[in-house]
Amino acid sequence: MARIGVFVCHCGENIAGTVDCPKVVESMMHIPGVVHAVDYKYMCSDPGQRMVRDAIREHKLTGVVVAACSPRMHEPTFRRACAEAGLNPFLCEISNIREHCSWVHEKSEATTQKAIDLVRVMVEKVKRNRELQPISVPVTKTALVLGGGIAGIQAALDIANCGHKVVLVEREPSIGGHMAQLSETFPTLDCSQCIMTPRMVEVAQNENITLYTYSELESLDGFIGNFKAKIRMKARSVDMNLCTGCGSCYQKCPQKKIPSEFNTGLGTRTAIYTPFLQAVPNKPVIDRDNCLYFKKGVCKLCEKVCPTKAIKYDQQDEIVEVDVGAVVVATGYNVLNTGFFPEYGYGKYKDVITGLQFERLASASGPTSGEIRRPSDGKVPETVVFVACSGSRDPAKGLPYCSKVCCMYTAKHAMLYKHKMHEGKAYIFYMDIRAGGKMYEEFVRRAVEEDGVNYVRGRVSRIYEEDGQLVVKGADTLLGGMPLEIKADLVVLATAMVASPGAEELAQKLHVSYDAYKFISEAHPKLRPVETNTAGVFVAGACQAPKDIPETVAQASGAASKVLQLFSKPELMREPVVAVVNRTAPPLFSTCVGCFLCEKACPYQAIGREEIKARDGKVLKVVAKVNAGLCQGCGTCVALCRSKSIDLQGFTNEQIFAEIMAL
Amino acid sequence: MEELKNKVRELLKAGTVQAVIGYRAGSDEKTARVAFVRQPDEADGLILDPRCTDNLAVYLLKPEVKLLGKLAIVARPTTARTILQLASENQLADGQVIVLGVSADGKAVVELASFEALEKFVGQVPAGLTEEEKVLLAKIEGMSREERWAFWQSEFARCIKCYACRAACPMCYCSRCIVESNQPQWIPVSPHDEGNLEWHLVRAMHLAGRCLNCGFCAKACPMGIPLNLLTQRLAEEAKAAFGAVAGGSATGEYALSMFKADDKEGFIR
Amino acid sequence: MAVATSNIPNIYKPYLMRIEKVTVEAPGVRTFRLVFTNPEEAEKFTFQAGQFAEYSSFGDGESTFCIASSPTRKGYVECTFRQAGRVTSGLASKDVGDVIGFRGPYGNTFPLEAWEGKNIVFVAGGIALPPMRCVIWNVLDLRDKYKDVTILYGARTVADLVYKDELAEWDARPDVRLVTTVDPGGETPDWKGQIGFVPAVVEKAAPSAENSIAVVCGPPIMIKFTLPVLSKLGFKPENIFTTLENRMKCGVGKCGRCNVGKTYVCKDGPVFTFAQVKELPPEY
Amino acid sequence: MENDNKATGAFEPKLVAFVCNWCTYVGADLAGTSRLKYASNVRVIRLPCTGRIDFMLILKAFAQGMDGVIVSGCHPGDCHYTVGNYHARRRWILFRSLLDFAGIDVRRVHFAWVSAAEGAKWADLVNKVSGEVRELGPYKEYQGLAGKGIA
Amino acid sequence: MAETRLIRKDALTKLFEKTRQSGRRILAPKAKGEQAFFEEVTSFGEVCLDHVQTRSSAKEAVFPKCEALLRYKFGDKGAVSYDEKPFEPPVTVVFGTRPCDARSLAALRAVFNWDTPDKFYLEREARTTIISVSCTKADSDCFCTSVGGGPGDTAGSDILLTPVSDKEYLAEILTEKGQAIVALAPELFATAGGAQKEPHLAKVAVQFDVNELAKTIPVTFNDEKVWQEQSLACLGCGTCAYVCPTCACFDIQDEANRQGGVRLRCWDSCGFSLFTLHTSGHNPRHVQSQRWRQRVMHKFSYYLERQGMLGCVGCGRCSRACPVDMNLVEHLKELALHGRNG
Ligand SMILES: Cc1cc2nc3c(=O)[nH]c(=O)nc-3n(C[C@H](O)[C@H](O)[C@H](O)COP(=O)(O)OP(=O)(O)OC[C@H]3O[C@@H](n4cnc5c(N)ncnc54)[C@H](O)[C@@H]3O)c2cc1C
Ligand SMILES: Cc1cc2nc3c(=O)[nH]c(=O)nc-3n(C[C@H](O)[C@H](O)[C@H](O)COP(=O)(O)OP(=O)(O)OC[C@H]3O[C@@H](n4cnc5c(N)ncnc54)[C@H](O)[C@@H]3O)c2cc1C
Ligand code: SF4
Ligand code: SF4
């Protein structure tokens, strides 16, 4: 017993100027189910809305079609008006006879006819509309932050400082990420560790933050507001509760020659170690691959020296499960190593290093205590060649993108070098300088003008060793491609920033998409830069794309604010335009056959599986089930499902079919 | 042949399976039909020769057959591929059936208890069309659009909507086929020309990227409509456009469940 | 080549009926009162209690419902249906004044004349009251021909009870014994009837089998458990009546789907005694 | 949809456009706000995403007597639902090839990416498609199927 | 009434012409691939009589696969009015039916004329003339003689042609409708002389005793094992019913648009699970064995009881068309035996 009301708006002359509104009204009255139709000058005005409300009550309408401007303008207005009159707002539809009709056609019979058709189509749709209720999803107000670089730290602190719990998971034994490795930071040249360390300590001390280092995400299930994360705490072989971080163990460890990851291989560490002195937590782990006890079964020196008996060789990986409402991915980046470059000797020349290695050389806490000495023989280099864009912007190498920070840190490196070696010569080979950023261009200029860094525009074609010296062959394109050969003591390659190892697997665990370079994709490049395509999973820092610290921090705070927005209400309200899998009478229960081809297609991983069980618990059938929390209502699954077992509320098969039949 | 019979006897005797789906002699010397062997001595009646072309995988999902217990099935490469495709669509679980794989020449028989083994067995040999069908396909492709329309219309006009094609197709396992959903009635029930066209296009689209080209649909069609050409045409398209070939693996991706950012789109304005 | 057309009537052509009244009985359950658009047809039309008809929603198809009004009430027919599929949804979208199709009456009838002078016990569950309503009114309209009339009616919940006004009317009548019940949990705070499943309530109400006829309609599970109770009370299978509902299209014994063995529900039924049902192969 | 130009008697094609809510629908809105003028013979059916556009809709549109169909949504990479349009594109690749193989005139089915900013492209698209389909004339073959085969 | 004449094979072209000129539609077997189908033909050259049996049956002439029972128009606000046109099915000659097919009309008529006469069937039948051709060959699926028919059986035919030499058919003109055809070109029919049809007929062995079968099948009803075994291979595809000349089950469906609609009748099959499925989800025949049983019981038991004849003419089409080689005779023999033993 459909009782539809049609309200045709003149929009002043905007519609009535070309469309014969009374005729539209008249023709509606011939459609079965239409019990009321009127036209009015301005439907969206207060009196117009009142007409709608009054008619709903007076004619006991079961559906409303407002023929007016685009639904983007006034759909909310009229739906609200309906709700006020006691009609479910989803029983109201807008027929767009302004933008799609009166404004784009001349006044004519055909235009009026089109308006009639458009309204009729909506009438047929609305007859099949169902009452829908907004979906509310409860929210667990704990955030999971993956990655303890500056991005993760910033996001964790922002969220924790608003009073919400945070679980911070870091893969390495300490948080800090790359920023902890840097010497000084452009464009201010303040000491990286000086600004980083206090933040790290803040994390350790914040009671809202639970820190899992040396841990990784095992799996993530659930949906926005209601995730279940499993975290694997890798066996540290050290009891975190007993260890006081006194360091006796690593002082005694006989395995002293292990290249230090933190020092990018330029320094060494022991088998039981903390990555660096300011590590948070400042408690060691045993690197089982290099530990004599684990390798050969003998040693146990550390156990002997540990005053608190904290060494636990038999410790196992542990899985902890946490309920979280939102996830921030901040797993950062990696840099290409020199082995990637055949033309620069495949990494076989010790004195060809990466920018990150240079950071360690320049760092006061680094292996050379901040003195710039070349790795091969410890000599202070007299000529240093910096090669920007090593790998980046090189489609041939598969990395067509710009790493964004190299121009800046290369300038920084050259400057740092010059500050320490005033007579030294610094050359920078570059393609062009990208110094967009506050005080960035000035910074580069300073390198050239104050510190006398030689910028050579051109590519380095080859680096080879000759008589114990590196020869850098290139060309200066500003000088018409004049070939250039520089004998250098040290070559620093600004190697490209790439996705951190395991980024792809992680993205898959999180069900978020990633780009061709395995950087996590944002939901919208402009408007939703900190969201991913999975609701409730946000992204910050260099794992999304190469970026510098200020940008990283800004994005991290952005992500945190999105999380906080989500946590600001007890429940999440969503439009009920979601897919549903049908239910039918037994013995079929649902027409879904459980092919789960829709599951794979859903852009939001909103489709899961549900077992239909008999009373005795026997599984009768496994069918698709849409998670209303995750479903965004695109309808891809609906078009895909062969047996039409899944349908989209608000755009059901019946509705669309009826629309076509009304054409 | 003896090898097959022995395997079947063994499996039944050991109680590894309760029934083996295979071929036996049919009504006349030209036909073979399905056998459901449940006793070791019934294995004697099994045959394996060029008559045995039906895609027996269709029986794996038949409720009445499932009730027989754990099944083994005699499978030529196409049937084996069908099983993998069904697995990739979550209709069969690993270990659920034992496949007695028959090599393309029909000689060797291997027992394949896992999908992994089956994947190795099928390799990359999707079934092609018969020579005759190839000729017809080429002929249709060579026609002008109007001729193609006329050709298919004359074929479709004969369709009586018995849905034997669907019943014979192992990939048409829906609990309720789209033609049976009546709210809305996407496809008319009655076999008139418009409804027939819709049925054929829908069926073909539903099998796009899933069809194994066993040809059972066309064989089943009492009206002799070469409807496997439609699905085969789409299989070719899916392969050309997306590199998708059905039935290669139990975890294979359905061509329409996925995409590549650089899928061709020359036809889109 | 012209050949004279015969005048065999088109048995598939429904009468066009106008909906005169719509009553929403329960969620998804409606009663239509239908009147003939053509008075001549109205004049000629007759039916008997127990018969059914094919109702069309033009554009959607036909559905089978029994005629729920009594043949003693002239000038209209009523049907009560639950919105279930395509046709019933189509019908449900109709309103007073709309035209639907009606083809019938079909099937056999309750042998009301043979029942004269007997006690009659009606046992109905859920939406199965409609087929019985026809007989009930028929009996009540000829009240003096029958002895005691007992109506036992149960539904899942109070909301699911249909014909609420008529239940009140019957309840008020001194010459009718009405027992209503809802399944445990289906009651409302002000529910005054029984709480319990129909078979149990029948057992409690214990109508006498002496010189009695029982009519039982309802979901199969209810029938299954009610029958033993009735036989315990002494009802003989040939004195217990029910109606069968097999899917049917034509209603006139041609489309081939309603048969139970060689018995056609549309022709030989829908009314059967349990003596007959027992003889049918288990195919309904 | 009664759309034949009654005054001149000339053939005016009947078109339906299935468009996504976020790009093409908005693009068409923009054409409106920009007061661009285009042929009045297209009826828009709004869907959330091109991913929702079932190929059945196209067949049903023809069965309903349409002479041409437009299917349009967000450009690749711009999908509101990130990838719905990529799924749609795959579906169309196969469907189009099937239509062609079955002898259906694919010149009557137009796929287009029209973004929210492309009001002009929308107007242009409608005009072009109208023009092309007008050239082709009424889709007699398909429309002729109605009632055929019913005794 | 029966009258026997001779007609030369090459005269058939002429007869065809005349028949067409008289405004009659002609349906006849047309070859396609390895099969032949009854289709409308416009010249005798299209006709192919080489097949033992056509794939589709001739029932299409009297019971089309899709026919309109009713047309209606929607008026203002959905008002309904009938679109009444007199029902005038084409006057038709079905040429080249086999005797079994001709016999099938009786079985169809039994259903359509039972109790409430079905206008559509009866009027089509009244306008249909059956010109059959006796079988000179048969195959292993033929079993007409087991169900009371035969390769030269005249029942149901209006004219029966039997090839008695390379050049001639013996024409038995059996009904008035047959006469009417002869009257179109009497000159083509010569006197029969002493020509005999029997020697030219195919030999079809009797495979089972149908009376015994009729007695044993009902007893087997509850023996589910038998039906399960027999139907294990059955795909429920419905082909057997669709090709069967006597299967009369149908579905009724509405199709409509904004302007109006049509109520259509189309073939259906008891082999489909949907056939008996209630909207509630309950299905009285929920497994294939019950549906297979229904088909067999219907033809060999219920038909006999309700219509007094068998619902099968032994054409063998179902066995030939079955994609999985379900062989009816084989199963009937088994049933005949089974009932007797058990
Ligand atoms: C040579 C060089 C010099 C630079 N100099 C400057 C500079 O001077 N100024 C400036 O602004 N920027 C500079 N940058 C850029 C700066 O390093 C980055 O902007 C910044 O470190 C990005 O921080 P992040 O937290 O996103 O990533 P990261 O610092 O990489 O942190 C990511 C963290 O996540 C952890 N992680 C990774 N995967 C997982 C996982 N699966 N599970 C758990 N944890 C995981 C990592 O261990 C790491 O701790 C420089 C970059 C380079 C390469
Ligand atoms: C003799 C008889 C009396 C009935 N009396 C009533 C009654 O008074 N009130 C009531 O609500 N229901 C009654 N039914 C059941 C009713 O016919 C079905 O519930 C209804 O037809 C299904 O609705 P549908 O057509 O919308 O469903 P769909 O599934 O869309 O139906 C499609 C087609 O199947 C047929 N069909 C589907 N299910 C059944 C079924 N269970 N029985 C018969 N045909 C079916 C319909 O007629 C229709 O043509 C009766 C059935 C029979 C046989
Ligand atoms: S909803 Fe459809 S596509 Fe998804 S699993 Fe079920 S049948 Fe398959
Ligand atoms: S509508 Fe879109 S988001 Fe929702 S379940 Fe379907 S495919 Fe996933």
Ligand code: SF4
């Ligand atoms: S035709 Fe399509 S819906 Fe029907 S069974 Fe086959 S795949 Fe399923």
Ligand code: SF4
């Ligand atoms: S098997 Fe043949 S006749 Fe039957 S539905 Fe399929 S195509 Fe049509």
Ligand code: SF4
């Ligand atoms: S049941 Fe088979 S053999 Fe008998 S008439 Fe039908 S098709 Fe012919």
Ligand code: SF4
């Ligand atoms: S043709 Fe064969 S498989 Fe199909 S329903 Fe008949 S017996 Fe079964």
